[in-house]
Each structure stands twice: as structure tokens, then as C-alpha cells.
Amino acid sequence: MEMTGAEITIRCLQEEGVEYLFGYPGGAVLHIYDALFQQEKVKHILVRHEQAAVHAADGYARCSDKVGVALVTSGPGLTNAVTGIATAYMDSIPMVVISGQVPTYAIGEDAFQEVDSVGITRPCVKHNFLIKDVKDIASTIKKAFYLAKSGRPGPVLVDIPKDISAQKTSFVYPASVNIRSYQPPGRGDGQLIRQAAQLLLEAKRPMIYAGGGVVLSDSSAQLTDLVRLLGFPCTNTLMGLGGYPANDKQFVGMLGMHGTYEANMAMQHCDVLVAIGARFDDRVIGNVEHFAQIPRKIIHIDIDPSSIAKRVKVDVPIVGDLKLVLDELLTVLHASRQKPDVADMATWWKQIEEWRVIGGGLRYKNSSEIIKPQFVIETLHKLTGGDAFVTSDVGQHQMWAAQYYKFNHPRRWINSGGLGTMGFGLPAAMGVQLKHPDATVACVTGEGSIQMNIQELSTCRQYHLPIKVLSLNNRYLGMVRQWQEFFHGNRFSESYMDALPDFVKLAEAYGHIGMRIDHPSDVEPAMKEAFARKKDLVFMDFRTDPSENVFPMVPGGKGLSEVVLSEDL
Amino acid sequence: MRHIISLLMENEAGALSRVAGLFSARGYNIESLTVAPTEEATLSRMTIVTSGSDAVIEQITKQLNKLIDVVSVMDLSEGDHIERELMLVKVRAEGESREEMKRLADIFRGRILDVSDHTYTIELTGSRVKLDSFIEAIGRDLILETVRTGASGIGRGNRILSL
Numbered sequence: 001m002e003m004t005g006a007e008i009t010i011r012c013l014q015e016e017g018v019e020y021l022f023g024y025p026g027g028a029v030l031h032i033y034d035a036l037f038q039q040e041k042v043k044h045i046l047v048r049h050e051q052a053a054v055h056a057a058d059g060y061a062r063c064s065d066k067v068g069v070a071l072v073t074s075g076p077g078l079t080n081a082v083t084g085i086a087t088a089y090m091d092s093i094p095m096v097v098i099s100g101q102v103p104t105y106a107i108g109e110d111a112f113q114e115v116d117s118v119g120i121t122r123p124c125v126k127h128n129f130l131i132k133d134v135k136d137i138a139s140t141i142k143k144a145f146y147l148a149k150s151g152r153p154g155p156v157l158v159d160i161p162k163d164i165s166a167q168k169t170s171f172v173y174p175a176s177v178n179i180r181s182y183q184p185p186g187r188g189d190g191q192l193i194r195q196a197a198q199l200l201l202e203a204k205r206p207m208i209y210a211g212g213g214v215v216l217s218d219s220s221a222q223l224t225d226l227v228r229l230l231g232f233p234c235t236n237t238l239m240g241l242g243g244y245p246a247n248d249k250q251f252v253g254m255l256g257m258h259g260t261y262e263a264n265m266a267m268q269h270c271d272v273l274v275a276i277g278a279r280f281d282d283r284v285i286g287n288v289e290h291f292a293q294i295p296r297k298i299i300h301i302d303i304d305p306s307s308i309a310k311r312v313k314v315d316v317p318i319v320g321d322l323k324l325v326l327d328e329l330l331t332v333l334h335a336s337r338q339k340p341d342v343a344d345m346a347t348w349w350k351q352i353e354e355w356r357v358i359g360g361g362l363r364y365k366n367s368s369e370i371i372k373p374q375f376v377i378e379t380l381h382k383l384t385g386g387d388a389f390v391t392s393d394v395g396q397h398q399m400w401a402a403q404y405y406k407f408n409h410p411r412r413w414i415n416s417g418g419l420g421t422m423g424f425g426l427p428a429a430m431g432v433q434l435k436h437p438d439a440t441v442a443c444v445t446g447e448g449s450i451q452m453n454i455q456e457l458s459t460c461r462q463y464h465l466p467i468k469v470l471s472l473n474n475r476y477l478g479m480v481r482q483w484q485e486f487f488h489g490n491r492f493s494e495s496y497m498d499a500l501p502d503f504v505k506l507a508e509a510y511g512h513i514g515m516r517i518d519h520p521s522d523v524e525p526a527m528k529e530a531f532a533r534k535k536d537l538v539f540m541d542f543r544t545d546p547s548e549n550v551f552p553m554v555p556g557g558k559g560l561s562e563v564v565l566s567e568d569l
Numbered sequence: 570m571r572h573i574i575s576l577l578m579e580n581e582a583g584a585l586s587r588v589a590g591l592f593s594a595r596g597y598n599i600e601s602l603t604v605a606p607t608e609e610a611t612l613s614r615m616t617i618v619t620s621g622s623d624a625v626i627e628q629i630t631k632q633l634n635k636l637i638d639v640v641s642v643m644d645l646s647e648g649d650h651i652e653r654e655l656m657l658v659k660v661r662a663e664g665e666s667r668e669e670m671k672r673l674a675d676i677f678r679g680r681i682l683d684v685s686d687h688t689y690t691i692e693l694t695g696s697r698v699k700l701d702s703f704i705e706a707i708g709r710d711l712i713l714e715t716v717r718t719g720a721s722g723i724g725r726g727n728r729i730l731s732l
């Protein structure tokens with residue numbers, strides 16, 4: 001039986017087991033929306049802005065092991081989606097974005113709502129396709145899902161011209177994909193793995209540094225086994241939080257610009273460092289030259305060879321699927337009769353303890369007068385037992401959420417780490433809530449960020465998504481204000497958020513519940529009430545201390561040990 | 570250091586722009602880039618001449634390999650290889666210089682492809698260095714136009730870039 005390109009497109013999504021398609025209609029995708037209308041398997045979520053469609057698909061992917069899928073129209077639909085695509089690209093999130101395109105005969109004529117979608121997205125996708133023949137739709141979508149999910153994951157765009165979605169052909173969904181120019185790495189090199197094992201066993205001051213790759217590859221269990229077997233300290237990057245349980249005594253906290261003192265010092269002073277699914281980002285190791293001043297052996301395990309030796313020299317590069325590499329490394333270590341030197345380990349842990357004391361741990365001065373943002377996150381952690389899915393936007397609130405919400409499980413912490421996209425939190429929470437309808441989903445945001453995609457409160461209403469929005473309202477673009485305070489002589493250029501809306505009324509106008517919380521003593525009761533409302537979206541407008549800063553802080557361009565601990569503690 | 574990188578890629582629309590985009594986005598140098606289909610019509614062969622530290626060249630080859638359309642990559646300058654470039658030069662050929670031009674073309678084993686009252690168009694093939702020295706020998710003043718293809722490269726003997 002012949003089917004239209006549009007019907008084939010939707011059939012492919014069904015074949016891939018897609019539950020939710022996040023999208024927004026328009027001229028170039030009308031055939032696809034028509035095909036969508038005539039079936040029930042794939043549920044469409046109508047967002048209010050295409051950026052949100054992509055972030056929602058992204059959130060859906062991050063909290064599960066599935067590919068997120070979005071559908072947008074040509075021209076402005078696609079350009080609106082670009083921020084979302086770039087966000088997913090920077091954090092290696094598996095995603096397929098389908099965009100409509102003007103008809104093939106009109107391409108290149110500056111037709112209505114024409115943009116070069118493949119050209120615009122090229123630098124921020126893993127791969128993209130422009131389909132020129134209806135016969136190619138099924139095989140291309142099959143490839144798109146395969147590319148998105150395999151190897152180092154990432155977003156893949158499939159651009160479908162309107163006439164192609166109307167043409168007919170027979171439907172055959174390929175059973176398998178073979179792309180001769182693409183072979184994602186599998187197992188790591190056995191010899192290098194044995195070499196790594198030996199280095200680890202002989203280390204005097206070892207450190208395990210694990211990033212988002214551990215979460216993406218679902219190898220937290222392997223990482224945890226490795227850390228416990230060796231008795232070494234472990235740190236997570238912002239993207240890796242939850243990859244190793246935060247309540248474990250071998251966890252030294254997050255590292256990097258706002259990492260703990262002990263994590264950064266151990267990173268700087270270790271003699272053997274194993275990086276697992278992490279990429280020595282500038283927000284993580286700060287100044288590369290400073291980092292390189294102290295010699296250390298580096299073992300780097302990653303699925304993407306181009307992540308290895310990009311910013312730092314690596315002694316043992318292991319390219320492979322993290323899960324397979326860690327399994328093999330564990331086998332080698334178990335088989336070895338050698339164990340890490342007990343005395344060396346004791347000395348090293350003593351040193352780390354000393355740093356922990358000097359750093360004073362994560363701390364802030366609580367107040368009975370004014371709400372401290374950290375206190376809100378601590379309360380969130382307490383009331384949710386550390387088990388919530390927490391999405392965040394970008395700014396100070398993001399860092400406090402990362403620091404004070406102790407993530408014990410992977411895929412619970414959903415944030416835009418690489419691109420740092422304000423406006424990510426609420427739409428991402430929609431994707432998470434749809435995937436986990438009964439779970440507690442908290443969106444930690446700021447009054448600046450939330451306004452970048454606040455229109456999604458309407459989507460949340462339509463689909464009854466009981467997200468709990470915790471807005472840490474400090475009346476400032478806080479992170480910008482903090483940098484201006486530290487590095488620009490307190491000149492708060494355009495970082496004050498004037499003319500803020502009444503968020504309670506705003507939430508109510510969208511059909512939700514709004515709460516304004518001004519006093520520290522109201523934080524817990526308000527949150528309890530909000531979380532008790534299992535069926536409602538509650539918008540909590542916490543009026544927090546506008547002058548609070550995020551500590552510790554390694555200023556941009558500085559070395560990891562050049563950390564500012566706090567101003568007034 | 571100067572490197573000459575060869576790659577095989579799917580002969581698909583947009584494949585060239587993926588490579589060119591990669592170089593501009595990451596700030597890598599391109600001295601020259603040539604591309605054409607191979608005996609296998611679905612594959613294109615590209616030669617890129619670039620320069621950079623060892624670390625940069627390592628990243629370039631890794632990033633190229635990461636492109637989905639790229640089938641295989643080889644840094645020709647890591648081993649024995651042959652490099653050739655084609656140049657067409659249109660020179661002023663009048664009076665005394667007319668004889669001189671012919672003589673120079675012969676010395677460099679160039680061929681005169683087109684003759685007019687005032688000009689010669691000379692074809693020359695060779696390494697970059699040879700083409701450069703030809704230009705120098707003629708002298709800028711007498712050159713009306715030059716067209717160079719950029720280098721094409723191939724490994725010697727058993728160094729073969731294939732699927």
C-alpha cells in the first residue's frame with residue numbers, strides 16, 4: 001500500500017516507539033500534522049514556542065534513555081528551535097528534530113518561510129539531512145534515530161520539504177542501519193585498559209573525575225563499583241551529578257568554578273587522574289596552564305576521540321563505550337592481586353580531609369529575616385528526600401541547586417551545562433513530567449530565566465503537568481550581578497530586573513496556583529503545601545536575598561587552587 | 570607545521586560545506602582545499618593543506634573523522650607521499666620578454682596552452698615550491714593572472730587511502 005511522505009514520517013516515529021512528539025504546526029508541516037491527527041500512538045504536545053518544544057524533548061531524553069523528538073515548521077519554526085538544538089548538542093543529548101521545508105521546487109527562491117535549515121543547524125547538530133525524495137524518508141529517519149543515540153549522542157535534524165511529505169510511495173522500515181562512514185566505538189583497547197589499571201593501583205594520590213558521559217551511557221553502577229573497589233575520591237562535573245551518589249563518603253562534591261574546595265584541590269594535586277566521560281571544560285579545570293603546572297598521569301576514557309587530548313595532554317587515552325570500558329577495567333582490577341597502598345591512601349584521604357576543613361564545606365549564613373536561596377534548595381532536598389527530578393535554568397540558582405540538592409541517582413538533575421541556556425528549565429520539566437507522570441518534578445529557576453519561556457505555563461495547563469516551579473526571585477540577573485560585583489566595580493549594568501510581573505497573579509492567569517513567600521519561616525510550610533498538591537502546578541515566588549553570591553568560586557581564567565571561598569563567613 | 574591531509578567522503582550534497590564549516594568554526598587554517606569524485610562515484614576525495622601545532626593537527630584529524638560523511642582520513646605528511654598542484658599563468662609576452670617567457674616555460678617544463686599577440690597562458694604542474702619559484706622567476710610585473718588548484722596528494726607505495 002502506498003503512503004504519503006507525511007504518513008511515512010509518523011509511521012517511522014511509531015516504529016521507533018516514540019511516545020511524545022513536541023511541536024508546533026505551520027504551513028510546511030501541514031501534511032505531517034494531518035497524518036498525526038489520524039493516528040493515536042504518537043501523542044503530540046503543543047508547546048507555545050518552538051524553543052520549548054526542543055527543550056521539552058531534551059528534558060524527556062535526559063530523564064530517560066530515550067531519544068527526544070520535536071517537530072517544527074520551516075523558517076521561523078526552525079530558527080526558533082535552534083537554541084534548543086544547540087543546547088542539546090553541547091550536552092550530547094540524543095534527539096531527532098523534524099522540520100518542514102518549503103517545497104523542493106521553491107528551495108533557493110527565497111520562498112515564504114524559507115531558510116537554509118541544514119546550513120543554519122550544521123554547526124550544532126551531530127548530523128542533518130535534507131530529504132529530496134519521498135523514497136528516502138523511512139531510511140533517513142531510521143538513520144537519524146541511530147545516529148542520535150549511538151556513539152556520542154546528539155541532535156539530528158531531518159528537513160522534509162512540503163511536496164515530499166505529500167508524495168506517495170510504499171512504506172518499508174529498514175530493520176537495521178549501516179552507515180559505512182560511521183562506526184561508533186565499542187570496547188576500549190585492552191592493553192590500554194590494563195595500563196590504566198596498573199597506574200591506578202600504583203597511584204599515591206588518585207582522583208576519579210566523572211562527567212556527563214557516565215549519565216548518558218548509564219554507567220553509574222560501574223563507576224560506583226570502581227570508586228568503591230579502589231577506595232579513591234570521586235568528583236562529578238555539573239553534568240555528571242548523580243552519576244555517583246552524593247551521600248557517599250568517597251564523594252568529594254562537584255568540582256569546577258563553583259565546586260567544593262576539596263574537589264578542586266584534589267583535582268589539582270592528584271598524581272593519577274582518571275577522567276570518565278568528562279572533557280576538561282574551561283568551567284571545570286579553569287586555566288589550563290595552571291592545571292598543567294603540577295605533573296600528573298592522566299587516564300582519559302571517552303567515547304569521542306576528539307574529546308581526548310583536546311585541552312590537556314593525556315597519558316592513557318581510552319576510546320570506547322564507557323560501560324564496556326569500565327566493565328573491563330573492573331575485571332582487570334578484580335583479577336589483580338595488587339591493591340592500592342593502604343598507607344598512601346590514608347595519607348591522601350587525610351590531606352583531603354584537611355582541605356575539607358579549610359574549605360569549610362558548602363556553607364552559607366542562614367537568616368531569620370530574609371530568605372537565603374541555599375536554604376530553599378536545602379528545604380527542597382529535605383522535603384523530597386533527595387528523590388525529585390530537578391530541572392534548572394541558568395544562573396546563581398542553578399549553581400545552588402547543583403551544590404545543595406544532593407543527587408544520589410543519575411538522570412535526576414536536568415540542566416543546560418554546555419550552552420547555559422536561560423529558559424531551559426520549565427520546558428525541560430514538561431518533558432520530564434510527561435515521562436514520569438507520578439514523580440515530583442521541581443523546576444528551580446530565577447525571575448530572569450523563567451521569563452524566557454514563561455508562556456509554557458499554558459502548555460503545562462493544557463496537559464495537566466503538576467510541575468513545582470521554585471523561582472528564587474532576587475530581583476537581579478543574579479549571576480551577572482555577581483560578576484559585576486567581583487570584576488566590574490559594582491557597576492550593575494542592566495542586571496536589575498525592573499518591572500517584574502506579579503508572578504502569583506501570572507500563575508493564576510494561566511490557571512495554576514501561585515504562592516509568594518517572603519519569610520524564611522514560611523519556606524518549609526509553603527513548600528509542603530505545594531508538594532501536597534499532587535495534581536497542580538504550583539509557582540513559588542521566593543523573595544530571596546538579592547545580595548547573596550555563589551561560593552566557592554574559581555574566577556574565570558584562574559587555576560583551580562586560586563579559589564575564593566567566601567566573603568563574610 | 571604544514572600538513573597535507575587527505576580524506577574520502579560520501580559524495581553528498583553539503584558534504585564539502587561540513588568540512589569547510591568545521592575549519593572556520595574551530596579556527597583552523599586552510600591553505601588550500603581540493604575536492605572531486607573518485608573512480609567510485611559515491612565517494613569524493615579531498616586534499617586539505619593546513620598548518621598548526623601537533624595538537625591542532627591531531628584535533629583536525631579527529632574532528633574530520635567525527636563528521637558523519639567522512640569515510641577515512643590520512644595525514645599524508647606523516648609519511649612518504651607525492652604532492653602535485655596545477656597552475657595556469659597568463660603572462661605578458663611582448664617584444665623581448667616573449668622569447669624569455671617561452672624559455673622559462675621550457676626550463677620549468679611548462680606548456681604554453683594559449684597564445685595571443687600580447688600574452689601566453691602557461692600550464693605548469695609540480696610541487697608548491699616549484700610553482701612558487703616559477704612565479705618568482707617570471708616576476709610579478711609580467712603576470713596578468715594566476716590560477717592554482719591547490720595541492721592534491723597521494724601516499725607512496727603501499728600507503729593507500731581507501732574504504
Ligand SMILES: Cc1ncc(C[n+]2csc(CCOP(=O)(O)OP(=O)(O)O)c2C)c(N)n1
Nearest residue numbers: 395396397420422446447448449477478479
Ligand atoms: C539565553 C541567555 N541569555 C543570557 C545569558 C547570560 N546569563 C547567565 S546567568 C544570567 C542571569 C540569570 O538570572 P536569573 O534567571 O534571575 O537567575 P539568578 O542568577 O538570579 O539566580 C544571565 C543573563 C544566558 N545564560 N542565557
